Amino acid sequence: MEHLRINASKLKISLSAEECKRYGIRETEGEYDPLPVREVISDILKDAGLGGFYKLGEKLLVQLYPNGRGGAELFITKLSSVAERERRALAEAELLDTYSKERVAFVFEDVEALIDLCRILAKRDKRADLYLSHSGKYLLLLEEEHILGISDCDIATEFGERLSSTGYLPSPEWDKLLIKDDAIAKLALMKRGA
Numbered sequence: 001m002e003h004l005r006i007n008a009s010k011l012k013i014s015l016s017a018e019e020c021k022r023y024g025i026r027e028t029e030g031e032y033d034p035l036p037v038r039e040v041i042s043d044i045l046k047d048a049g050l051g052g053f054y055k056l057g058e059k060l061l062v063q064l065y066p067n068g069r070g071g072a073e074l075f076i077t078k079l080s081s082v083a084e085r086e087r088r089a090l091a092e093a094e095l096l097d098t099y100s101k102e103r104v105a106f107v108f109e110d111v112e113a114l115i116d117l118c119r120i121l122a123k124r125d126k127r128a129d130l131y132l133s134h135s136g137k138y139l140l141l142l143e144e145e146h147i148l149g150i151s152d153c154d155i156a157t158e159f160g161e162r163l164s165s166t167g168y169l170p171s172p173e174w175d176k177l178l179i180k181d182d183a184i185a186k187l188a189l190m191k192r193g194a
Contacts, residue, residue: 009080041062106161109137118184
């Protein structure tokens with residue numbers, strides 16, 4: 001994998017045919033199915049050593065083109081760097097993929113529901129912190145990824161309540177940290193009713 005920083009807000013990543021295969025990116029009739037790209041964009045950035053390219057909550061424009069040799073050229077642009085008029089036009093375009101990540105919090109009254117959710121999220125390799133709030137409820141803080149405005153954490157609303165403000169930070173005065181970073185993996189292994 002090769003990458004080139006075009007400027008502070010745009011980069012190009014070249015993927016070989018083998019790398020496309022590893023990430024599940026397949027060309028069909030000169031085009032790529034955007035679904036696998038959406039699911040692995042974060043992994044591609046990490047593997048290229050570019051995890052710090054964008055800030056939490058920042059939207060990215062992702063463009064993928066075949067290179068004619070079975071590989072692909074991936075162009076990633078921070079939408080915050082694009083002028084407002086162009087940003088609106090890009091946001092309304094149907095054939096463009098956008099990606100963003102932000103820290104969110106969900107609250108759970110029932111530990112069973114929390115465990116059930118963690119069993120689902122563990123399959124997605126998500127990481128999270130778990131807190132016990134001063135009111136006795138559980139707070140799960142995790143990074144939510146949005147691809148084309150669709151969240152990879154929407155399922156969590158079936159088990160708990162999403163806190164309204166993004167970037168929620170627990171209070172060290174009121175909330176007790178129970179598990180740091182790997183709360184999802186640990187809770188997914190717990191038995192119900194334990």
